[in-house]
Amino acid sequence: MRFAVDTGGTFTDLVVEDDAGELHMFKASTTPQDPIRGVIDSLQAAADGFGTSLADLLGRGSMLIHGTTHAINAIITGNTARTAFLTTAGHPDVLVLREGGRTEPFNYTVAYPEPYIPRSLTWEVPERLLSDGKVYAALDEDAVRASLKEMAGQGVEAIAVCLIWSIVNPAHELRVGELIEEALPGIPYTLSHRLNPSLREYRRASSAALDASLKPLMGAYMRNLTGRLKEAGFSGRTLVVTSQAGVIDADHAAEAPIHLINSGPSLAPVAGRYFARVDEKADTAVIADTGGTTYDVSLVRKGSIPWTRETWIGTPYRGHMTGFPSVDVKSIGAGGGSIAWVDEGGLLHVGPQSAGAMPGPVCYGRGGEKPTLTDASLVLGYIDPGFFLGGTMKLETEKARAAIDRDVAAPLGMSVEEAAAAIVEVATENMVQAINDITVAQGIDPAEGTLIGGGGAAGLNSVLIARRLGCPSLVIPEVGAGLSAAGALMSDLSNQYAKAKFAHTGAFDTDGVNAVLADLAAQAKAFIDGPGKGSIEQHITYVAEARYPHQVWEIEVPLRKDRFEGEADIRALVADFHAQHEEIFAISDPDAEVEVIGWTAVVRCKIRPQEGGSLKHDEAAVALPDTHDREVFFPDTGKVKAKVRRFDDLKPGESVAGPAIIESSFTTVVVNPGATAVRRPSGSLSIDPFH
Template structure:
């Protein structure tokens, strides 16, 4: 049996795969400040459903996959460890100077962002390595020891070491690490060249600083997770989800906690790609609508979207991770996003009610209306069957909150105010999708929307209509899309080496030697994965640019290119094609500068198999309840059960199709049918939509 746990801002999702082809989903409120309590609550629900106690249930678990917001929350809330930075003498301002950039260049009221590690905790280390790897000045070990004494006096909890050109010659950084281990043994440290061997100083130093600052808190969290789950009977191995869309053993995550940033959202594209492939689609807009955020990503040509431009906080004002990750955009428009009226204008999000106290309808002390409250008031969510009946919802309390906070200030009726809340949340979601499609030259009409997350179905049809999308797919496990994605993911590790090479003076033997070295490291990784590793693959790539460019792009290569007589020409052709795909143009007359080489090692922990919920032989439903649509006003519309719906059945809007953990709202003019895999496919444009009160007849 395998478990996958995704700790979200509002709910903790648990997917159980019993290796029989049928999966189960369980949800429990995320607990603060200790999310492990919420994890154990979800496990208790799964054990109860099986008729077992927690100890015997966990005793049958072979593998547990886990994603958490612990790391990113620590950075955003300023709760990361007190960290020092050791930099090359004369270069202490790497984190302060950054790479430049302003989102609003003419607004001089925006203060200059503070560095991730303050100057008071930045120390200069005498010694200098040159760009060619030569030693310009020897490392002053006496000065390093003096700095270590200062670190003790300042009660530093972690240390980041980032010296100039350590990616070419790491001797100085390695020696500093040895001295830290000897004279400051209880304080964790990160060496920049080992973590992120990239040529750019700010990115390498920023990632090093973030990683070091997370080591104490993440090590403590992972130790507590293993100890508490082990105490309750877990003997299986725990793998952590990474922001690169893969898996690592939790022991490795403790050594490189930066991998955990945005780990949960990275799994939605993995699952979205899988479900899109089942429908024969290679381009998919993957959405994950949770209680706190609405996450979107674009799977194009069957490939996961990747980026090195991941910021913690606002762009240019936050901190750049400098680390490659799955490209996921998030907006504060989840089901728990709070609606308010400011200056006579309606505002929805980004502030969220989270799980504590949660939306007003939860009855847990929340007083401010949310998107979920609007959906309950409009009749889309069955108040007596929320989370499969685990939680009853207070409809009248939600109605009163919307009336006092939104309807009265705007001079609207309660239902019109609730519709306005849904409409405004829809606009935020549409803009997020346009950022990753229209603004990148992709027509949304050519893509299928994958609806993931418990709140995905509330306004997915409205979103598809605004974008012109022809279809929306709601997988049966979509309510826990990220947790399901971990089941489909792979054990991964990326190995990089910075070696500058021009294609005009290409060293084929040198290139083959670099790749051979990277492959050897990848094979060592596979060996460490043990007999469970299967379907092993190594993806090779270069980081290249035109000579007149500042930034590099990743271009996939293979060994046959390097072994060919015209290896340089093949690499240049591959670069031209990739550049044109990304930016719409190419410079055929130019050579290419190769800045770095990478090898991504990946393998599966189990055979690829479908993860789906069991079907039900009960009635599909169709019983009516009161709902409100902008096209029809308040009417009685049917509600169907997804798991009991027949594959041949066609459901037309206005209606809802619901399961234990999600509700898909079919606006008038849309229709839906069940897929062979157990999901729901929705066509948002079946007939023209006009406002006719005869729907209410």
């Protein structure tokens, strides 16, 4: 038995794979003050569903995979360790100056952003290496010891080290690490060349700073998670979702917590890729995961999940760059709990503020006072107040109506239903723009792909989103309400190893590059023999970070082999780069040579025999009436009678024409007038938005 838990801003999703390979889905409220409590609560809900004790359920488990927002939340709220920054003398402002760029280049009223680690906690190290690795100025160890003594006096809890050209020669950084262990034993530290051997100084420094600042917190969180699970009866393997759409062991995650910054949203595209392929035979898809707090958008492009190194925490140029590759995810404050409000000019907004898990939307009856997208959907008749979360949570419609009337309808001079419909329309537009940012802005036409709707609130307006984008098909997976958790079960144990090594294809250093690739291969194979031992399949892929000469930015080009044996292999790399550049930018220069600045090995170990799985339903819930009518409101038609069907009672191949509501214990799918839904053999709903 395997467990996959995804902690969201409002709900904690759990997908359980039993010994027969069938999937079971459960939800519990997220507990922000103690996220692990929400994990335990979701497992308790599963134990209740299986009719057994929590200890018995956990005792049958071999693996638990956890996706968490704990790391990103700590950075955003400033709840990280007091961290020092050690850098080469003369370069104390690398975190201040960043890489330049402004989101509003002519708005000079915006204050310059503060560095992630303040200058008051920055120490300069007398040393200097040249770009070829030669020592220009020796490391002054006495000065380092003096700096460490000052740090101890200032209550430093973690240390980030980033020295110039340590990616070419790490000797000075390694020695600084030894000095830290001698002077401040027990204080966690991060050496930039080990964590992120990238060419750009700011990105390497920023990733080291972020990683070090998270080590005390995430180390404690991982120990707490594994400890409390063990106390509750779990003796299996605890894995954590990474930003790269893979999983790693919890103790490994504690050593490099920067891997967890985008832990939550990264696995939705893994599940989305599977359902796009199985249900629509599509290799291009937009994955839209609608949670209670955020709307996360990602892509599947020609069967692969795009990565990016341009990951910012906060607003680009004003926030902090992770400098670390992660799944390309666009997140906005638009979810079921997003608050609707009218500004002084009479314009309606939805989000980015969220009611969160506590107190939640007004209809939850937990003290929330501001109307949300969930409240609007309830008022429109989309959600059954007696069947929310399978009837385990009763919603209060009149409280939702009163809040919408007070905060939206009255200020805008609308009826309550018109105001609720306007809330849905504004939220839809926000979501469409988020999708455009990650598709049209990258040369992808969303009308050529399938829209995959995930998250508990996905079905409320996904038909409207698909229509705005021109998508020919929309898929709502049966496990869509826990899409990221389902993706966790489908994911591989993975890691990546990188090394900087400049190479020009016109004068290629074959021996030097092959030595780098051999070193990366050895590290990848050690991972297979270590954490990956016992896995079903293992794969190692190699990637070059390449560019045209004098270009500023690189693209990633997969290598055909694990070493270069002759001129033909070099020409193959050049040809693949031109093709990749043409694909991304619609332009290439076939006569040009190529520069490579770094090499990466990605290792993946398959730990689950099958990719998908059928959802097992609660027999008590299935016993409820299958078909009935409910009055719902659509802007174009007003109030109409809509057929209400149970998601799990639809037979494969059976179709339902809108207006209709298809609901399960975890989600509600609105099939607008003019759209048609068909149940697929996988259990998914495939919706034609236009017919």
